[in-house]
Amino acid sequence: MTESLRVLIADDSTSALYALKTSLAPTGAILTTAMDGLEAQHILEKQAFDLIITDVDMPKLDGLKLCDWIKNNPNTAATPVIILSSRESDQDIDNGFRVGADGYVPKSSAVQELIPRIEQVLNKTAMTKNRILLVVDDSEAIRTFLHTGLSAEDFEVLLARDGKEAMEILAKTSPDLILSDLMMPNMDGKQLCHHIKTRDDLKNIPFVIMSSVQDKAIMHRTIHDGAASYITKPFGINNLVQIIDKILSEQFRVMLVERDRLQAERRMTFGSIASLVKALEARDHYTSGHSESVTHIAMHMAKRLNFTDDQIIRLHIAGNLHDLGKIGVRDNVLLKPDKLTDEEFEHIKSHTTVVVDILDPLPGMEDVLVAASSHHERWDGTGYPTGLKGEDIPLLGRILAVADVFDAMTCDRVYRKGMSKTGIRDFIFEERGKKFCPECVDAFMDWYTQSDGIVAPLEDWGN
Ligand SMILES: [Fe+2]
Numbered sequence: 001m002t003e004s005l006r007v008l009i010a011d012d013s014t015s016a017l018y019a020l021k022t023s024l025a026p027t028g029a030i031l032t033t034a035m036d037g038l039e040a041q042h043i044l045e046k047q048a049f050d051l052i053i054t055d056v057d058m059p060k061l062d063g064l065k066l067c068d069w070i071k072n073n074p075n076t077a078a079t080p081v082i083i084l085s086s087r088e089s090d091q092d093i094d095n096g097f098r099v100g101a102d103g104y105v106p107k108s109s110a111v112q113e114l115i116p117r118i119e120q121v122l123n124k125t126a127m128t129k130n131r132i133l134l135v136v137d138d139s140e141a142i143r144t145f146l147h148t149g150l151s152a153e154d155f156e157v158l159l160a161r162d163g164k165e166a167m168e169i170l171a172k173t174s175p176d177l178i179l180s181d182l183m184m185p186n187m188d189g190k191q192l193c194h195h196i197k198t199r200d201d202l203k204n205i206p207f208v209i210m211s212s213v214q215d216k217a218i219m220h221r222t223i224h225d226g227a228a229s230y231i232t233k234p235f236g237i238n239n240l241v242q243i244i245d246k247i248l249s250e251q252f253r254v255m256l257v258e259r260d261r262l263q264a265e266r267r268m269t270f271g272s273i274a275s276l277v278k279a280l281e282a283r284d285h286y287t288s289g290h291s292e293s294v295t296h297i298a299m300h301m302a303k304r305l306n307f308t309d310d311q312i313i314r315l316h317i318a319g320n321l322h323d324l325g326k327i328g329v330r331d332n333v334l335l336k337p338d339k340l341t342d343e344e345f346e347h348i349k350s351h352t353t354v355v356v357d358i359l360d361p362l363p364g365m366e367d368v369l370v371a372a373s374s375h376h377e378r379w380d381g382t383g384y385p386t387g388l389k390g391e392d393i394p395l396l397g398r399i400l401a402v403a404d405v406f407d408a409m410t411c412d413r414v415y416r417k418g419m420s421k422t423g424i425r426d427f428i429f430e431e432r433g434k435k436f437c438p439e440c441v442d443a444f445m446d447w448y449t450q451s452d453g454i455v456a457p458l459e460d461w462g463n
Helices: 014-027 037-046 063-072 090-098 107-122 140-152 163-170 189-197 213-224 237-283 290-304 309-320 324-328 342-349 351-359 366-373 395-410 421-430 438-451
Strands: 006-010 030-034 051-055 081-085 103-106 132-136 156-160 177-181 207-212 229-233
Touching: 006 014, 006 037, 014 030, 014 107, 030 037, 037 051, 037 063, 051 063, 051 107, 063 081, 063 090, 081 107, 103 107, 132 140, 132 163, 140 156, 140 237, 156 163, 163 177, 163 189, 177 189, 177 237, 189 207, 189 213, 207 213, 207 237, 213 229, 229 237, 237 290, 237 309, 237 324, 290 309, 290 395, 290 438, 309 366, 309 395, 324 351, 324 366, 342 351, 351 366, 366 395, 395 421, 395 438, 421 438
Parallel strands: 006 030, 006 051, 051 081, 081 103, 132 156, 132 177, 177 207, 207 229
Antiparallel strands: none
């Protein structure tokens, strides 16, 4: 670390300031302190620093607002900012990066992490470390120049001689950015850009054109076709690195915005589903709470089946609306207090196909839809609506089948008393490999043994 590194530390806690000063003392850095964001701002208006370390929670102006101000002020924008916070939630870390922070260190591990993080930020490795760049150019001299220069900046550099070779690399690796010449044999830069921007799996990779002045018209057309930027030959590595850094930071910001959008969309979908389920349960109070219990059990089973977070979220949705099709069942059947006749039973079975009609118009619900429609299928092929057998039944449907039977049979109905939990557990175990998927029964038994069959409130499963 540079001996004369000038560091501004903003923290309202005297003890935190003391601890920071002590941990930074061995670096020989020149330290200036501010007790809040506003004081830091005033200091920054008069003096330049090599690094700013700021707490988040401070009076007058908090650390995030201070960071935002620093990054939007032309005199300070280039100064790296490290956020130091006692809060370690993803949201707080995201907020830090959203306002342009270069690094984040939790207070609890500041003693061990602060100095390595400072070095990382100052070396600019935070953004470039492990970033893969694909350089496409038919000139060997340019390939060598870029490979040497960009590798020295900690990028991983892949090389291709033309668009065709680049496409071969792209079939195996996904770089973070493509840097391409325009005029090349086999496939030129314009064609390569077109290929990339029309492929769903590649179109988000930023494409930067390296062009000589005489290619300007084609260069502009390529920008129009989706290239992120261009750089005119000849250029220096520093200039190129600045452009790459800017694009990658922007890409990161766009990714965060996109993630927020998806989360908002997911919250809306969950909200609509909850309303639909409530509408059903308002009609049929016997099944009130059933969907929720089935979801609880199914998600615990899924955890034991090593589902990913995304799969668990899908199962959460499927569990909540597995009986939604009952909205289409006549009142005199759905609410009938006595045992159903054969004809009525046939009618109630239709809830597994009605749910398909209800969910079909919703985009991205295909897996949920098949899960909900298959929760009455049975491993041995004796279920409905289609009599699917074994692994032909979607896994989510097989899980729901077990959870559904357990919850439905423990509930009291006017015409029958609910069975004991142990009785149903034994029944489910007996039907392992007969009515129910063996793997799902194992996951269910595991949950039952651990919970004693009690449906505990769900933890936050990421919804
Ligand atoms: Fe059902």
